[in-house]
Amino acid sequence: MPITTIRSLPPTPKRTHYDAVIVGARCAGASTALLLARAGLKVLSIDRRPYGSDTLSTHALMRPAVLQLSRWGLLEPLLRAGTPLIEATTFHYGDEEITIPLKAGPDLPGLIAPRRTVLDRILVDAARKAGAEFLHDMAVADLFADVRGRVRGVEIRAAGRDVLQLSADIVIGADGIGSLVAKRSNARALRQGTVSAAHVYGYAPVEPGADYHWYFRDGIAGSLIPTNDGLACIVASVPTRLFDEHFRRDHGRARMEVLGALSPALAEQAGRAPKDVRLQAFRGVPGYLRQAHGPGWALVGDAGFFRDPITSHGISDALRDAESLARAIIDGSPLAFEAYRQERNLFANQILDTTDAIAGFDWTLAKLGERHRRFSAVLKAEVQMLAGQALPARRGAPPSQAATYRAPANQDKAPATAGSSLYRNRTGA
Ligand SMILES: Cc1cc2nc3c(=O)[nH]c(=O)nc-3n(C[C@H](O)[C@H](O)[C@H](O)COP(=O)(O)OP(=O)(O)OC[C@H]3O[C@@H](n4cnc5c(N)ncnc54)[C@H](O)[C@@H]3O)c2cc1C
Numbered sequence: 001m002p003i004t005t006i007r008s009l010p011p012t013p014k015r016t017h018y019d020a021v022i023v024g025a026r027c028a029g030a031s032t033a034l035l036l037a038r039a040g041l042k043v044l045s046i047d048r049r050p051y052g053s054d055t056l057s058t059h060a061l062m063r064p065a066v067l068q069l070s071r072w073g074l075l076e077p078l079l080r081a082g083t084p085l086i087e088a089t090t091f092h093y094g095d096e097e098i099t100i101p102l103k104a105g106p107d108l109p110g111l112i113a114p115r116r117t118v119l120d121r122i123l124v125d126a127a128r129k130a131g132a133e134f135l136h137d138m139a140v141a142d143l144f145a146d147v148r149g150r151v152r153g154v155e156i157r158a159a160g161r162d163v164l165q166l167s168a169d170i171v172i173g174a175d176g177i178g179s180l181v182a183k184r185s186n187a188r189a190l191r192q193g194t195v196s197a198a199h200v201y202g203y204a205p206v207e208p209g210a211d212y213h214w215y216f217r218d219g220i221a222g223s224l225i226p227t228n229d230g231l232a233c234i235v236a237s238v239p240t241r242l243f244d245e246h247f248r249r250d251h252g253r254a255r256m257e258v259l260g261a262l263s264p265a266l267a268e269q270a271g272r273a274p275k276d277v278r279l280q281a282f283r284g285v286p287g288y289l290r291q292a293h294g295p296g297w298a299l300v301g302d303a304g305f306f307r308d309p310i311t312s313h314g315i316s317d318a319l320r321d322a323e324s325l326a327r328a329i330i331d332g333s334p335l336a337f338e339a340y341r342q343e344r345n346l347f348a349n350q351i352l353d354t355t356d357a358i359a360g361f362d363w364t365l366a367k368l369g370e371r372h373r374r375f376s377a378v379l380k381a382e383v384q385m386l387a388g389q390a391l392p393a394r395r396g397a398p399p400s401q402a403a404t405y406r407a408p409a410n411q412d413k414a415p416a417t418a419g420s421s422l423y424r425n426r427t428g429a
Pocket of ligand 1: 023024025026027028029046047048049055056057058059060061062138139140141174175176177179180199282300301302303309311312313314315316318
């Protein structure tokens with residue numbers, strides 16, 4: 001008897017036009033989808049990776065990210081998922097230890113480092129609950145534009161299907177370092193960093209109640225980041241040059257050498273991992289800042305701004321910029337997009353400067369404390385800015401009401417002839 005394989009068809013978008021289509025559905029994309037959907041916009045977020053999948057990233061959250069998750073009502077679900085609350089950070093400068101307890105408050109009871117399988121899933125779940133649509137396991141192959149070059153939508157190609165065009169008032173690139181949206185929209189490079197560090201990490205059991213630990217000795221660094229399932233993420237960080245020279249052949253051995261040089265106790269902790277534990281390695285990418293938005297498109301998260309992971313700030317940047325971009329899109333005015341650009345660039349430039357000052361490994365231990373204090377001052381300014389802002393919402397409209405926002409006038413008016421029947425021009429231009 002022949003065996004029949006029943007193949008489920010790929011999911012289909014509910015509409016052909018959205019207020020916003022977001023390429024990427026992780027911390028930048030799912031957060032933006034959440035905030036736009038809560039304001040009543042019709043949003044679709046597309047990711048080529050599966051729902052709830054892991055990605056190449058450690059996941060220590062800094063104060064701004066925890067504050068935002070708390071204000072969005074997602075800290076509770078993250079804690080319920082078994083993410084431990086971290087109450088202090090210990091810096092190890094050589095043999096010297098400095099422990100800094102977190103100044104807790106109602107919206108910031110502690111720090112957290114949820115696995116990406118937990119954080120990204122909870123963001124997607126919350127956005128879905130607010131009405132956002134998601135398509136996972138599906139890649140955006142291209143963007144399309146009108147005759148004046150304004151981005152009008154995306155093309156997706158699902159296995160066994162023809163090209164599907166979806167139009168949108170705005171296409172958001174939340175598609176990470178290799179951003180297709182940045183490439184296709186010719187986003188200008190505003191800054192290009194020169195230094196990069198490599199990070200090699202794996203997981204090992206840790207006692208409950210552990211702090212964040214950051215370790216530094218001349219030319220090397222490491223960290224211990226308590227996370228879900230009674231595990232800590234243990235990272236060895238070195239300049240990319242050193243990685244190329246010493247790590248290529250045997251990541252595991254080179255990582256243990258670095259951890260042992262930083263602290264025998266840290267190496268011993270890493271040694272508690274099962275022998276077959278899989279390590280992840282990132283060779284390093286110099287930081288960059290790209291144009292924040294253009295006609296019919298915007299970038300958020302790593303798609304627009306990357307800084308070395310050594311300061312564990314990428315997820316905080318993604319969440320902050322998601323909130324700021326959502327505010328701009330909901331408002332729709334050129335002024336609101338200008339505010340997004342300015343706010344993103346203000347913080348991105350400071351984060352990039354202070355991160356590169358650490359990722360360059362050109363410090364001595366005596367100078368490093370001062371560099372950390374400069375970075376911490378930026379975090380403090382971010383927390384103050386975020387705490388002082390209302391969450392994105394349409395003026396005076398309850399979230400359940402149908403969206404009547406102005407389509408993002410970001411930058412240029414669509415021509416009267418723009419678009420075929422595919423386009424619904426919400427600007428009335
Ligand atoms: C080794 C390492 C360690 C890190 N550690 C930390 C840390 O401790 N703390 C911290 O805050 N940050 C850390 N970061 C940074 C953090 O991972 C990023 O800043 C964050 O993931 C950016 O989120 P994002 O949503 O912008 O992009 P991503 O997380 O990269 O997500 C982009 C998504 O877009 C999807 N995509 C791309 N192209 C397409 C397409 N054409 N069609 C459909 N989908 C597409 C991808 O599948 C992906 O899922 C680390 C990064 C690295 C590399």
